[in-house]
Every structure is written in C-alpha cells, then in structure tokens.
Amino acid sequence: MPLDTATADAQRLSFTGEGPEYFRIWIVNIALSILTLGVYSAWAKVRRLKYFYLNTTLADSSFDFHGNPMAILKGRIIAVVLLLAYQFSSAASPRLALLAMALLALVFPWLIVRSLRFKLHNSSHRGLRFSFRGSTGQGYINFLLFPLLALVTLYLMSPLAHQRIKRFQHGNSWYANTTFDFSAGSGRFFTLYLKLLGLAVLVIALVTGGAALLFPFELANPDELGDEARAHMATFILASLAGIYLMLFLLLGPWFSARVQNLVWNHTTLGPHRLVSDVQARALFWIYLTNFLGILATLGLFKPFADIRLARYRLEHIGLVPAGSLDDFMADQQQATSATGEEAADLFDFDISF
Amino acid sequence: MHPIPATFYDGQTAQPQPVTIYLHGNRLIVDGEQVARDEPLAGLEISEPLGAAPRVVRFTDGAHCEVREHAAFEQLLRTAGIEDGLVVRLQARWRWALAAVVLTVAAALAGYHWGLPATAGWVAERLPERLLAGMGESTLAFFDEHLFEASELPATRQAQLSTDFARLTPPTDTTPAQRIVFRNGGAIGANAFALPDGTIVVTDQLVALAEQDDEILGVLAHELGHLERRHSLRMLIQGSIVGFMVSWYLGDVSSVAAGLPGALLQARYSRDFEREADDYALDMLKANDLPPAALADILARMQAETDCAYGTGSDPFRDYLGSHPATGERIVRLGGVPQVSTCTRSSVPDTSQCSGTDNDYLSSFLDVHAWHCAQPYTDRASLAEALKQDARLTASMEYEGIFEIVAHGVSYAVSTEDYGCTTDVLLQADGMAEANFTLNEINARLLKLGYRSTGQDTVLSEEGLDGSTVQVTDIEYLTDTGERAVLSYPLDKPDNFYMTLTVYKF
Numbered sequence: 001m002p003l004d005t006a007t008a009d010a011q012r013l014s015f016t017g018e019g020p021e022y023f024r025i026w027i028v029n030i031a032l033s034i035l036t037l038g039v040y041s042a043w044a045k046v047r048r049l050k051y052f053y054l055n056t057t058l059a060d061s062s063f064d065f066h067g068n069p070m071a072i073l074k075g076r077i078i079a080v081v082l083l084l085a086y087q088f089s090s091a092a093s094p095r096l097a098l099l100a101m102a103l104l105a106l107v108f109p110w111l112i113v114r115s116l117r118f119k120l121h122n123s124s125h126r127g128l129r130f131s132f133r134g135s136t137g138q139g140y141i142n143f144l145l146f147p148l149l150a151l152v153t154l155y156l157m158s159p160l161a162h163q164r165i166k167r168f169q170h171g172n173s174w175y176a177n178t179t180f181d182f183s184a185g186s187g188r189f190f191t192l193y194l195k196l197l198g199l200a201v202l203v204i205a206l207v208t209g210g211a212a213l214l215f216p217f218e219l220a221n222p223d224e225l226g227d228e229a230r231a232h233m234a235t236f237i238l239a240s241l242a243g244i245y246l247m248l249f250l251l252l253g254p255w256f257s258a259r260v261q262n263l264v265w266n267h268t269t270l271g272p273h274r275l276v277s278d279v280q281a282r283a284l285f286w287i288y289l290t291n292f293l294g295i296l297a298t299l300g301l302f303k304p305f306a307d308i309r310l311a312r313y314r315l316e317h318i319g320l321v322p323a324g325s326l327d328d329f330m331a332d333q334q335q336a337t338s339a340t341g342e343e344a345a346d347l348f349d350f351d352i353s354f
Numbered sequence: 355m356h357p358i359p360a361t362f363y364d365g366q367t368a369q370p371q372p373v374t375i376y377l378h379g380n381r382l383i384v385d386g387e388q389v390a391r392d393e394p395l396a397g398l399e400i401s402e403p404l405g406a407a408p409r410v411v412r413f414t415d416g417a418h419c420e421v422r423e424h425a426a427f428e429q430l431l432r433t434a435g436i437e438d439g440l441v442v443r444l445q446a447r448w449r450w451a452l453a454a455v456v457l458t459v460a461a462a463l464a465g466y467h468w469g470l471p472a473t474a475g476w477v478a479e480r481l482p483e484r485l486l487a488g489m490g491e492s493t494l495a496f497f498d499e500h501l502f503e504a505s506e507l508p509a510t511r512q513a514q515l516s517t518d519f520a521r522l523t524p525p526t527d528t529t530p531a532q533r534i535v536f537r538n539g540g541a542i543g544a545n546a547f548a549l550p551d552g553t554i555v556v557t558d559q560l561v562a563l564a565e566q567d568d569e570i571l572g573v574l575a576h577e578l579g580h581l582e583r584r585h586s587l588r589m590l591i592q593g594s595i596v597g598f599m600v601s602w603y604l605g606d607v608s609s610v611a612a613g614l615p616g617a618l619l620q621a622r623y624s625r626d627f628e629r630e631a632d633d634y635a636l637d638m639l640k641a642n643d644l645p646p647a648a649l650a651d652i653l654a655r656m657q658a659e660t661d662c663a664y665g666t667g668s669d670p671f672r673d674y675l676g677s678h679p680a681t682g683e684r685i686v687r688l689g690g691v692p693q694v695s696t697c698t699r700s701s702v703p704d705t706s707q708c709s710g711t712d713n714d715y716l717s718s719f720l721d722v723h724a725w726h727c728a729q730p731y732t733d734r735a736s737l738a739e740a741l742k743q744d745a746r747l748t749a750s751m752e753y754e755g756i757f758e759i760v761a762h763g764v765s766y767a768v769s770t771e772d773y774g775c776t777t778d779v780l781l782q783a784d785g786m787a788e789a790n791f792t793l794n795e796i797n798a799r800l801l802k803l804g805y806r807s808t809g810q811d812t813v814l815s816e817e818g819l820d821g822s823t824v825q826v827t828d829i830e831y832l833t834d835t836g837e838r839a840v841l842s843y844p845l846d847k848p849d850n851f852y853m854t855l856t857v858y859k860f
Contacts, residue, residue, distance in 0.1 A: 016406035024451040025404075028444045031454035034461045047402075047441070054407035061361070061370060062408050062420060064401075088594045126370065127363035127418050176368065301455070329368035 010276055010319035011326075015312045017055040019305035025051055026304035038080075042073035056315055058125065059326050066129075067122040075118075105144060113139035120173060128331050134172030142168040159189035162260075170268050176329040184267035192263060196256055200248065207243040211236050250292070254284035265318055272323035279317045287313055358426045362389050365416035375411070375419060377434055382411070384419060391417075395434055402442045403428075471626070474591040478584040483531060486551050486587065493549055498537070505536035505558050512536050515556075518567060519574045522644075525637035530581040534574065536561070544656050548577040550586045564652055572635055572649030579634025585627040632688055650688035657685070657794075683827055683845070686797065686811055714762055715790035719779050719855075720799060722759060722766040727775035727857045728833070734860055738770045764790065767852075774837075774859040781848035789848035796841065797829065804834030816842075818850035826851060833857060 029044035046069050053063040086104060089096040113136050120130040134142075146161035163186040170182035215236040258281040265277035287309055294302035320326075357374035362384060364371070373386030382398060384391035393413055401410040408420040409427050421427045431437075444450040505512065516534045531552040539545055539557030546556045554577045556570070564570045580586065632649070639646050725744065731737040738755065741747060747757035747768065758767040764783045769776050781789040801807070810830040818824040825845040833839050838858040844851035 018405055021405040024448070025445045027451050027454040027458065028441065031457045032441070032444075034458060050401070051404045051407070054401065054404050054410070061363075062410075064410060084594060088591065126368040127365040127416065128368055327367065327369040331366045 010321045011059045012317075012319040013315045014057045015055055015315045016057065017052060017308045017311060019308045022051060022308050023301075023304040026307075027301075038076075039073065042069040042076055045069070045072055045076075052311060053123065058320060059322075061126045064124045065122055066124060067118065071118070109139040109143035110136055112143050116169065116173075125175070126329075128176035128329055130176075131174045132169075132172055133174060134168055138168060138172075159193040160186045162193075163189040166264050170264065175270055176331055178271040178329055181269045182264075182267060183269070184263055188263055188267075192256075192259055195259075196252065199252055199255065203247045203251065204244055207247055208240045211240040211243060215239055250289055251285065254288045255281040258284045261314065261318075270320070273326070274321040274323070276319045276321060277317055279314060283313060356426070357385065358421060358423050358430060360384075360411075360419045360421040360423075362386055362419050363417060364389075365418065373419065375421070375430075377430055380434070395436070400431070400436065402439065403446075470592055470595060471588070473595065474588040477591050478587040481584075481587065491549075491551065494535075494553060494555065497555075501540050501542055502557075503538040503540060505538055507536050507558055507561060511561075515561070515567065515570060515574075519571055522571065522575070522638060522642045524578065524582070525634060525641050526582060528582075530578070530584075532578060532581060546573050546577055548580040548586060550584070550590065552581055554578070554581070560652075560656075563655055565655075566648065568639075568644050568648040569652035571644060572639055573652060575635035575638040576631045576649060578638070579631035580627065582634060583627070583630050585631065589624070589627075628684060629687070632684055636688060647689055650685045653685050653688065683793065683811075683813075686807060686829060689807075689809055713791050713795060715764060715779075716795055716799060718761045718764070719766055719777065719791075719796075720803070722768060723777040723855055726768050727777050727855065728835075730835070731775065731859055734770050734772065737775055737859075741768060741770065771856065772860070774857050776854050776856040778852040778854040781844065781851075781853050783849075786849075793827065793843045793845075796843070800831060800841070805831040805839065807831055813845065816844075816851060818844075818847055819852075820850055822847070822850065824851040 025047060029040070029047060033039075033041040033044055046065065046067050049065040049067065053065040056063045082104065086097075086100050089100040113132075113134060116132040116134065120132040123130045142164045146157070146164045150156075150158040150161040163184065166184070167182045170180050173180040215232060258279040261279045262277045265275050268275045291302070291306035291309060295306055357376040360373050360375050362371040362373040363369070371386050371389055373384050373389050375382060375384050377383070378392070380395050382391075382393050382395055384393070391413070397414050399412040401412075403409065403424070408422045409424070411419040411421065438446075444454075512534075519534065532554060533552055534554045534556060536556050536558065539559045542557060542559075544557060544559040544563040546554065546560055548554050554574060556574070560573065561570060564573075635649050636646055639648060725746070726737065726740060729740075731740070741757045742749070744757065747759050750756040750758055750767065753769075756767050756769040758765050760766075764779060766777065766779050769778070779790075781791070783790075797807075808830045811827060813825060813827045815823045816826045824847045826842050827845055829841045829843070831839045831841065840854075840856050840858075842854045842856070844853060
C-alpha cells in the first residue's frame with residue numbers, strides 16, 4: 001500500500017548515512033581487520049551496524065545496536081570453520097559434500113533462530129529492546145521441513161516455504177512488550193511466484209529470440225555442422241546465456257526483491273500499528289544496476305557507497321502508521337543471547353533483514 | 355557553558371523527554387520537566403560520532419540521552435577532557451582512509467602472491483593421507499564417462515611399466531601412495547595427470563609417443579612430483595579459499611558471478627607447480643641413473659603435437675591461463691631442446707598448413723645479428739666504427755650508438771655495449787596482432803646455427819617501454835665460436851619490450 005495516498009500520517013523511517021563518511025569507516029575497518037588477522041572484524045561489524053542503526057530514525061528517535069563484539073567474534077570463528085569445511089568438502093568429493101550439506105542443514109535452523117534472537121535482542125529504539133521469541137522447534141519446522149517440502153515437490157511449494165519463513169520471522173518478533181503480527185497468507189506468495197515465473201519465461205523468450213536475430217545460426221546436430229556454423233551456434237548459445245543471466249539478475253532480481261519487501265511489510269503489524277512499504281521495482285533496478293557497475297568499475301571500492309544507497313532507498317520506503325501514541329510501549333524482561341548463530345548466518349548470507 | 359538540548363529515554367517506556375544537559379565539574383547534569391539527574395562522567399558510556407547520527411549517552415541503569423547538537427556536544431566532551439578513540443580519529447580523516455586503501459590493496463596482492471600458496475601448502479601437508487582416499491574418484495569417473503576409453507595396451511605392458519616405475523628410488527625419503535592406471539585418452543591425446551588420492555592416469559597415446567620407456571618413467575616421475583608436493587590438493591585448498599573470499603566480498607552483488615574470478619585467479623599457480631614437479635622428476639631420474647633429458651624429449655614431442663593442432667602463436671590467454679604454459683621454457687629448463695614446430699604461423703591457427711616455410715621476421719633478425727654481433731671484434735671502438743661504415747644501417751635519430759634497418763615494416767637495431775654487441779627488435783611492432791616469432795622458433799634456429807644452451811636460464815621482471823612490468827626469460831648460450839650470448843625474450847607483452855640477443859665480446 002503506497003505511503004503517500006492511503007497513509008498520509010505514516011511515520012517514515014529516515015536514513016542519514018552518507019557514502020563518503022561510511023567509506024572511511026568501511027576501509028579503516030578492513031585495514032584494521034587485515035592488520036589483526038581478522039580479529040578486529042567483529043568490532044568492525046559492530047561499528048558498521050551502529051552506523052546504520054543510529055543513522056536510521058523513526059519518529060525523531062534513532063535505532064541503536066548493542067551487540068557485543070566478543071560474541072560476534074566467537075560466531076565468526078565458527079562460521080569461517082563451517083564455510084571452509086563446506087567449501088573444501090564440496091570441492092573434494094561429492095559424497096563428502098553431501099554429508100557436509102546434511103550436517104549443515106541439521107544445524108542451520110538452530111543457528112538461524114540463535115541469529116534472529118541475537119540480532120533482535122541487540123536492537124533497540126527509544127531505549128527499548130526488540131526480541132525474537134520463536135522456538136528452536138518451530139525453527140526446524142520452518143527453516144528445514146518446509147524447504148525440504150519445496151525440494152521434494154520440485155520447488156512447487158517454494159512460495160509456501162517462503163511464506164512460512166517470513167511468518168515465523170515476523171510473527172515471533174517483539175518490540176518491548178508488544179508483538180509483531182504477520183497476516184500475509186500463502187496465496188499471496190503463490191501469486192507473486194507465478195508472476196515471477198511468467199516474467200522469467202518472457203525474459204528467456206525475448207533474449208533467445210533477440211540472440212537468434214543477432215547471431216543467426218543453423219539449427220542442426222553440431223556434429224554434422226562445419227566449423228563456421230558450429231562457431232555461430234556457440235556464439236548464439238553464449239550470448240543467450242549471458243543475456244539471460246544478466247536480465248534475470250538485473251531485471252527480475254530487483255523486481256522480486258521489491259515485491260517481497262512490500263508484501264511482507266505491508267502485512268506486518270506491531271500491536272495496533274501498521275507497517276507499510278512502497279519500494280518500487282524500477283527504482284530498485286536502477287540502484288542495483290548502478291551499484292553493480294560502480295563496484296565493477298572501482299574493483300570494489302564503491303561497495304560502501306552502494307550499501308548506503310541501497311539501505312537509504314529500502315529504509316526510506318518503509319513506514320509505520322501509528323494507531324495512537326508511540327510513547328506507550330513498555331519495557332519487557334530482557335534476555336541475553338549469544339551471537340553464534342547470528343554470525344554463521346551472516347556469512348552464509350541468509351536474508352535476515354531488520 | 356550553555357546547556358545542550360537532548361532527548362532523554364528512561365529505558366522503561368518509549369516516552370521521549372526533552373531535556374538539557376550540561377557539565378558540572380566532572381559530573382553530567384540532565385535537566386528536564388520530569389527528569390533530574392546528576393551522573394559522574396566516569397560511569398557514562400558515550401557513543402562514537404557517526405556522521406549525522408545522534409550521540410548516545412548511556413547511563414548505568416539503562417536510561418539514555420540522544421544528542422543531535424553535534425558541535426556543542428563535542429565542545430562539552432573537550433571541556434570534560436574526553437577524547438575520541440584511535441579508530442574514530444582514523445575514520446575521520448581522508449588521509450588515513452587513503453592509507454587504509456593502500457594497505458588493503460597491498461595486503462590483497464601479497465596474500466594472493468605469497469599468503470595463499472603458503473597457507474594451502476601448510477594445510478595440504480598436514481592433511482592425513484587417509485583423508486585423501488577417494489578424492490579424485492569423481493574426476494576419473496567423469497573423464498571415463500565423457501572422454502576416455504578403456505586402454506588398448508596389453509595388460510603385460512601396463513604391468514611392466516608400473517613395475518619399472520615402482521622399482522625406481524624416489525628422490526625424497528617418503529613416497530606418496532600411488533596407483534598407475536592406463537586409459538585411451540581419446541581427444542585428450544598424449545597426456546598424464548595425477549589425482550589427489552594418488553591415482554596417476556597415463557594415456558595410451560603418451561605411451562605410443564615415447565621413443566624409450568625412460569621417457570614414460572620421466573613423465574611418471576613428474577606426476578609423482580605433483581603427488582609428493584600434493585599439488586592438486588593445494589589447488590583445491592587455494593580454490594576453496596579464493597572462492598570463500600570472493601563470495602564473501604561479492605556476496606551481495608551476485609553469488610554466481612562470484613565463482614568466475616575464483617577460477618581465473620587460480621590458473622597462475624599451476625605454472626609454479628609444473629616447475630616443482632619438473633625439478634622432482636629431474637632429481638628422480640638422476641637418482642636412478644636415467645638420462646635427465648628423457649622428460650624434456652617427450653615434452654618436446656608433446657609440444658610439437660599440440661602446436662600443430664592449435665597453432666603456435668603466443669595466444670595471451672593460453673600463455674597466461676593454460677596449466678601447461680610456456681612448455682618451451684620448461685623444456686629448456688629440463689636441459690632439452692624445444693621442438694621446432696613445422697607449422698607456419700598465422701594469426702588464425704590453421705592445421706592444414708603444416709609445412710615448413712621460414713619466418714621472414716626471424717630470418718631478418720638473425721641476418722642482422724650475423725652482420726655484426728656474430729662477427730669477431732676485439733673492442734668497442736672497432737665495432738662502433740664498423741656500424742657507422744655499414745651502408746645497410748642508419749644511425750638512430752633518438753639514440754646515440756644505435757643503428758637500425760627497417761624490413762617488412764619492422765625495425766631491427768644493432769648497438770654497441772661496454773661488453774659486446776646487441777641486436778634487438780620489437781617482437782610485436784605497432785599495428786601487429788602478435789609477436790613475430792616465438793621463443794621456441796628462435797631457440798630452435800639458434801641451436802641450428804650451432805649455439806648450445808648452457809642451462810643458465812632465468813625469468814626476470816623487467817621494466818617495459820611504458821614502465822609496466824614485463825616477464826622476460828634470459829637464456830644463455832655458447833655460440834658456435836665459443837662466445838657467451840644471452841637471449842632476452844619477453845614472455846608477455848611482446849609489444850612492450852625489445853627482445854635482445856647480446857653477444858659478450860670484450
């Protein structure tokens with residue numbers, strides 16, 4: 001639901017991070033991490049998160065991050081060991097890789113639940129902490145059982161798995177003494193995935209059609225073709241694959257990402273208050289494209305600028321429609337948690353947003 | 355000092371309370387409608403400056419203040435004698451950011467050049483042997499399914515080669531577990547390779563290519579060298595680390611694109627591995643009184659076969675990325691003679707023209723070389739005088755003491771040195787697509803002229819014409835008249851470095 005029309009009274013998140021400023025923090029973080037053989041990276045991560053949290057404001061108050069670098073360091077060591085072991089075993093032999101995969105799948109849900117707990121317990125707004133109260137058992141159902149179901153149904157059930165994960169994440173999150181609720185049913189996810197599939201088919205058809213026009217070739221068994229005709233066919237196949245990959249990654253990636261963010265946040269409530277998101281695929285596409293080119297052209301030095309741009313756009317298109325005063329939240333008892341799961345998940349690049 | 359406006363949160367409710375804060379001695383006073391606090395500075399936790407973000411002053415009981423008046427608050431901190439931490443000061447200045455960029459880039463390059471191979475070597479040597487069992491099974495299975503056929507060698511011949519090799523003494527105390535298997539290589543042709551678990555695969559074509567069994571033993575020794583140094587394992591570990599770093603770094607950009615640079619970054623290492631395995635094979639051959647040239651001989655024959663199949667040009671991709679690049683260089687190192695490929699050179703590899711026409715550029719270069727540098731001179735002055743008198747050569751407008759002649763659009767130059775005479779040419783002149791002749795070609799021609807390689811060969815980094823680094827191999831010969839000669843051939847960037855042939859005379 002667009003912020004501007006339906007909810008003129010929505011309180012938007014605002015983001016005050018700046019590229020050049022964050023670049024200095026980022027590069028000094030990297031240099032110090034190198035000098036300390038990676039140990040500093042845990043402190044670097046806290047600095048980074050503090051930069052993003054404290055520069056994000058809702059209703060005149062900033063968010064804050066309280067993670068303990070030592071806890072992150074511990075998690076980071078576990079994550080590096082897990083990832084290297086997986087990388088190595090997958091390169092070494094398929095059997096070993098399968099075993100490693102199975103083991104990882106078994107600990108993953110536990111790690112993810114820990115990670116969600118760590119992340120939310122260490123986030124605050126107006127001095128009150130967020131928390132995640134989903135159980136580990138539920139974590140196994142949502143992060144293992146449903147993805148397995150998607151797998152055995154040849155991904156037909158992916159939308160359902162996706163919906164369950166989001167419902168688990170958002171429905172078990174709390175701010176102070178108030179719980180978040182998640183109301184998007186699986187039907188909406190199925191519709192979204194169906195559209196994605198349609199667009200993907202369209203993109204593939206357009207790209208292969210375009211490539212066939214640009215690089216005409218003879219359709220026949222390659223063994224029966226001359227060298228030249230075979231080269232034409234190879235050019236066509238390479239051009240199509242590159243085109244499809246780029247198009248899917250650059251066009252459908254941002255489109256899907258925008259739709260998911262909107263779907264998820266527009267169906268999330270915090271007590272009586274409603275959350276809204278109006279991210280546009282077109283704007284996101286432009287940011288992705290320019291970020292990608294920028295990072296490519298600067299051999300990575302543009303990365304901090306890219307991070308800021310993306311964060312600004314995503315954050316500033318989320319808002320909260322208050323149903324009453326935001327001052328009435330009360331503190332709840334707080335729990336300590338370890339960062340172990342959080343870190344492992346960070347490296348494996350799971351989408352644990354906010 | 356003026357009181358600074360701030361927002362106070364008590365940590366129990368979400369209620370923001372406007373307050374003012376100010377210093378009173380070494381205490382901070384918070385003053386608002388429903389707030390009155392007087393806290394010792396020492397007990398406060400003050401957040402670092404993060405651009406436009408508010409500074410957070412946290413109290414011991416979980417309450418905090420958000421301060422957005424940055425200038426005034428910094429003034430307050432200075433008054434209180436509270437200084438920014440070291441990291442904050444580093445982050446504040448562009449010059450430190452620049453230093454961090456330099457350090458990061460240097461560390462990345464150093465890590466790639468030294469750290470990565472060293473780490474992989476360290477790990478590879480420490481992995482227990484039983485862990486390696488079965489590694490490579492899938493590779494062999496893949497090749498068996500797609501490329502190889504069962505060997506057509508008689509079982510007795512296979513057994514004889516295996517036993518012969520098993521009888522050799524390895525040059526090191528320990529021998530890695532090994533198992534030799536034979537396959538019909540199909541499209542792969544004459545080749546051999548080692549898998550991490552100790553399997554050495556030899557193709558029938560290689561056995562057929564060998565003129566003596568010593569050559570096969572040489573190749574097996576080379577593969578044993580790979581196993582002994584655990585090269586494939588090191589490659590694997592390096593690949594894992596590179597993949598890990600790249601995907602960590604590029605993770606958000608694209609996970610698929612992340613795999614690509616990893617593969618490219620790997621290829622460079624294989625050259626070093628080939629050299630190590632060659633040295634091992636050489637030691638092994640010597641230790642068993644076998645002719646050291648056996649490996650060089652079969653390599654030369656393998657190279658000739660490949661050249662005719664793919665053309666001889668110095669395709670920059672093949673040279674930089676190929677796992678067995680610069681075969682000529684390896685053969686020379688092993689004390690052998692690179693095979694002269696009889697294929698003509700053309701920009702497009704053409705297998706139909708495998709006949710023997712000469713390379714005009716190379717012939718011209720050797721002609722110019724013969725005019726003076728191959729002649730007897732006893733001192734620099736007489737050589738300089740002869741160059742001046744030579745009507746075929748014109749004095750260079752740009753350089754004193756250099757005389758040149760242009761043929762087929764290429765300039766060949768002769769110059770005097772303190773120690774002798776140098777002939778040089780830019781291998782890839784302006785507007786040309788590639789080097790005019792390869793290292794193998796000139797090496798072969800020099801050997802035909804009666805030059806002998808002394809085995810003193812080095813690869814150096816030299817400064818190219820544009821100031822960038824060029825890899826140059828220096829090969830030392832004794833000429834037919836017994837003079838010392840050095841050929842400096844650029845292994846890369848033939849358009850950026852004058853290839854020289856210097857004869858030491860004085």
